[in-house]
Amino acid sequence: MTDTVDSMLDLMRRLPPTRTEENVAALVDICPEYADDLLGSVDQPLKLKTDRATGREYLVCDYNRDGDCHRSPWSNEYDPPLVDGTVPTPRLRKLEIAANEAFDTYREMYYEGGVSSVYLWDLDDGGFAGVVLLKKTMTPATPNEPSGSWDSIHVFETAERGRQAHYKLTSTIMLHLVNRRSDNGEGAKSDGRKRDGEVSLSGSMTRQTEQDWPLQDASSHITNTGRMIEEMEIKMRNLLQEVYFGKTRDIVYDLRSVEDLERARRQRDLQKELVGFIKR
Amino acid sequence: MDSSERIQIASNFLLQSPPGEINDVLNDVRVIISDDESLQEGVLPALREYNLAQFIVADVPGTKHQSIVSTAARAPPSESDSEASKDRFLDPRSKTSFAFDHITLEASDPQTYEPDAESEPLRGALETSTLSYLAAHYLEGVGCVYAVPDSPDMVIQIVANKYNPTNYWSGRWRSEYKVAVQAGTLSGRILANVHYYEQGNVQLASEHNVEITLPTGSRPPADLASKVLALIADEEGKYQTSLNDTYQEMGEKTFKALRRALPLTRQKIDWDKVLGYKLGAELASNKAGFAS
Numbered sequence: 001m002t003d004t005v006d007s008m009l010d011l012m013r014r015l016p017p018t019r020t021e022e023n024v025a026a027l028v029d030i031c032p033e034y035a036d037d038l039l040g041s042v043d044q045p046l047k048l049k050t051d052r053a054t055g056r057e058y059l060v061c062d063y064n065r066d067g068d069c070h071r072s073p074w075s076n077e078y079d080p081p082l083v084d085g086t087v088p089t090p091r092l093r094k095l096e097i098a099a100n101e102a103f104d105t106y107r108e109m110y111y112e113g114g115v116s117s118v119y120l121w122d123l124d125d126g127g128f129a130g131v132v133l134l135k136k137t138m139t140p141a142t143p144n145e146p147s148g149s150w151d152s153i154h155v156f157e158t159a160e161r162g163r164q165a166h167y168k169l170t171s172t173i174m175l176h177l178v179n180r181r182s183d184n185g186e187g188a189k190s191d192g193r194k195r196d197g198e199v200s201l202s203g204s205m206t207r208q209t210e211q212d213w214p215l216q217d218a219s220s221h222i223t224n225t226g227r228m229i230e231e232m233e234i235k236m237r238n239l240l241q242e243v244y245f246g247k248t249r250d251i252v253y254d255l256r257s258v259e260d261l262e263r264a265r266r267q268r269d270l271q272k273e274l275v276g277f278i279k280r
Numbered sequence: 281m282d283s284s285e286r287i288q289i290a291s292n293f294l295l296q297s298p299p300g301e302i303n304d305v306l307n308d309v310r311v312i313i314s315d316d317e318s319l320q321e322g323v324l325p326a327l328r329e330y331n332l333a334q335f336i337v338a339d340v341p342g343t344k345h346q347s348i349v350s351t352a353a354r355a356p357p358s359e360s361d362s363e364a365s366k367d368r369f370l371d372p373r374s375k376t377s378f379a380f381d382h383i384t385l386e387a388s389d390p391q392t393y394e395p396d397a398e399s400e401p402l403r404g405a406l407e408t409s410t411l412s413y414l415a416a417h418y419l420e421g422v423g424c425v426y427a428v429p430d431s432p433d434m435v436i437q438i439v440a441n442k443y444n445p446t447n448y449w450s451g452r453w454r455s456e457y458k459v460a461v462q463a464g465t466l467s468g469r470i471l472a473n474v475h476y477y478e479q480g481n482v483q484l485a486s487e488h489n490v491e492i493t494l495p496t497g498s499r500p501p502a503d504l505a506s507k508v509l510a511l512i513a514d515e516e517g518k519y520q521t522s523l524n525d526t527y528q529e530m531g532e533k534t535f536k537a538l539r540r541a542l543p544l545t546r547q548k549i550d551w552d553k554v555l556g557y558k559l560g561a562e563l564a565s566n567k568a569g570f571a572s
Contacts, residue, residue, distance in 0.1 A: 003311055004311055004312055004314075006311075007307070007308040007309075007311035007312050008308070008312060010304070010308050011293065011305065011308040011309070011312070012481075013477055013481050014297070014298055014301050014304060014305055014308075014475070014477065014481070015293065015296045015297075015298075015305075016296055016298075016483050016485070017481050017482070017483060018483075019296065023293070023296075026289045026292065026293075027312070029281060029285075029289065030281060030286055030289055030312060030313070031312065098555065101556075102551070102554050102555050105549075105554045106549060106554065109540075109543035109544070109545075109549060110539055110540050110542075110543060111538070111539050111540070112540065136538050136539065138534070138537055138538060146529070146530065146533070146534045146537075148534050148537075148538055149538070150538040150539050175538070177530050177534050177535070177538075179526050179529070179530060179534070181522075192493065193490055193491065193492050193493075193515070194490065194491040195488065195489065195490045195491075196488075196489050197470075197486065197487050197488035197489060198486065198487050199484070199485075199486040199523065199526045199530075200483075200484070200485045200486065201482070201483075201484050201530060202482070202483055202485075203480060203481060203482035203483065204480065204481050204482075205479065205480030205481070205482070206479075206480070207479075219555055222551070222555055223551035223552060223554075223555060226549065226551040226554065227551055230548060230549055230551075233539070234541070234542075234548075237535075237539060237541065238541070240482070241531055241535055244476055244480060244482040245482065245527065245530070245531065246527075247449065247476045247482075248451075248474040248476055248482060248483070248484040249484075249523075249524065249527045251442065251449055251450075251451040251474045251476070251484075252451065252453070252472055252474060252484070252520070252523065253520075254419065254442050254451065255418070255419070255440040255441075255442055255451050255452070255453040255472070256417055256418055256419075256421075256440060256453050256516065256520060257417050257418070257419065258417075258517055258520050258521065260416045260417065261415065261416055261417060261418075261419070262412075262415055262416045263416070
């Protein structure tokens with residue numbers, strides 16, 4: 001049983017991140033009995049919905065879903081409407097409202113657009129858990145402009161220990177960047193060749209951290225998770241840009257060399273000869 | 281879900297395999313489908329399609345070089361056994377045809393063949409130029425030149441693979457050019473695929489199409505061949521440089537347009553301020569916290 005789930009997860013680690021949704025759906029079709037294991041372990045790009053009451057967009061995921069309905073963080077209402085849908089306790093809902101406002105500011109400062117949503121829920125042991133979702137999509141105005149999307153999913157759990165709170169954070173970022181070019185050979189700088197093409201860079205990565213932070217009052221949970229999530233996103237963005245994307249470029253240069261390898265070889269041979277000559 | 285639908289899904293997974301990972305994907309699919317019998321037969325068309333599209337290389341029996349398995353490399357269908365000839369390929373360099381097993385990726389049953397006398401001089405000249413171009417710019421490249429049957433046109437194919445599962449990465453560069461002698465055009469396609477999966481899954485997929493006009497006037501095969509390869513070398517060099525520029529631009533502009541490295545203030549967020557004094561005060565009234 002676990003073998004099947006392991007193989008599914010290994011498969012998802014190999015197949016293109018751009019096709020995660022389609023591939024997860026296909027796996028669920030083949031093995032409906034493992035649907036929960038799979039959906040609980042593989043993050044998928046976030047979907048948008050519009051709050052009927054406020055007209056504001058929000059993000060949907062498994063954590064604000066009840067049956068086929070999703071709860072909006074803005075109005076606390078389910079869509080389609082659900083009379084007895086699960087909602088946080090009034091005290092937690094108050095914190096959820098404040099968290100949504102705080103992360104909306106965070107979103108504006110880092111994303112300058114996009115949509116954010118925060119959902120909190122009570123845990124059986126008395127603590128609570130939550131998820132902070134952020135998504136931004138760039139839609140090109142013309143086919144030659146770059147397009148892309150960023151999805152962040154930060155799931156956290158917290159347990160209070162007196163004046164301290166312990167947090168466990170699991171963060172996933174899914175990123176897709178596309179550059180399209182077409183040159184019909186008539187441009188001023190052109191060499192008369194017709195060219196077109198596309199470069200697609202996509203990736204998904206997950207990281208975890210556990211930290212203790214001081215707790216003054218309930219609002220400390222927002223500043224604490226805020227700092228942790230901000231730190232994590234900075235770290236992961238940097239990893240994706242510098243390490244992961246940089247590595248894919250280096251691999252292209254491992255396949256093909258811009259420099260003439262033969263010439264470099266001849267130069268090395270010549271150098272060796274010279275060194276040998278001097279030693280003699 | 282019936283067996284054929286499951287095979288269909290399995291085939292679709294196989295066709296998405298990153299460079300050098302087809303066996304890993306096949307192993308995962310075997311566990312997931314857990315029906316080896318129908319899988320073995322059922323996925324053969326997908327494996328064949330993958331191998332042909334990805335320019336999988338084969339060690340040509342009796343030679344020390346490798347040859348590309350692709351649609352252009354297919355041996356002309358034999359009348360006696362059309363099914364078997366589907367998986368026979370030509371290695372024009374050694375004038376050998378061979379049978380290819382799409383599962384084990386092994387070549388067997390080598391047979392020599394007589395090349396077309398009319399096209400062979402140009403084909404051979406293009407091959408010589410292609411091989412010296414490969415030596416100059418590819419670390420482990422394989423290149424083949426095929427004469428298009430019943431036409432003066434030629435197809436040049438190049439593939440370079442690097443598989444490094446220990447360090448969680450793999451890459452493949454493919455290029456293909458059609459030399460249309462009479463039309464005077466050189467049309468090509470460059471495809472690069474890279475997978476880096478150490479604690480993540482990051483993939484590059486790039487495609488570049490180009491159409492170049494060939495100089496007019498007839499010339500000896502060796503001259504034409506070195507001109508064609510000079511044009512290819514120039515285009516591929518330019519493309520690789522432009523790919524590097526694209527990375528730069530994506531890093532500096534697109535990435536930033538999605539999510540800034542830091543806010544405009546160039547400072548991390550002051551969360552106490554973000555929370556707002558009013559909001560904070562309101563929540564502070566819930567002093568007890570949540571565990572109580």
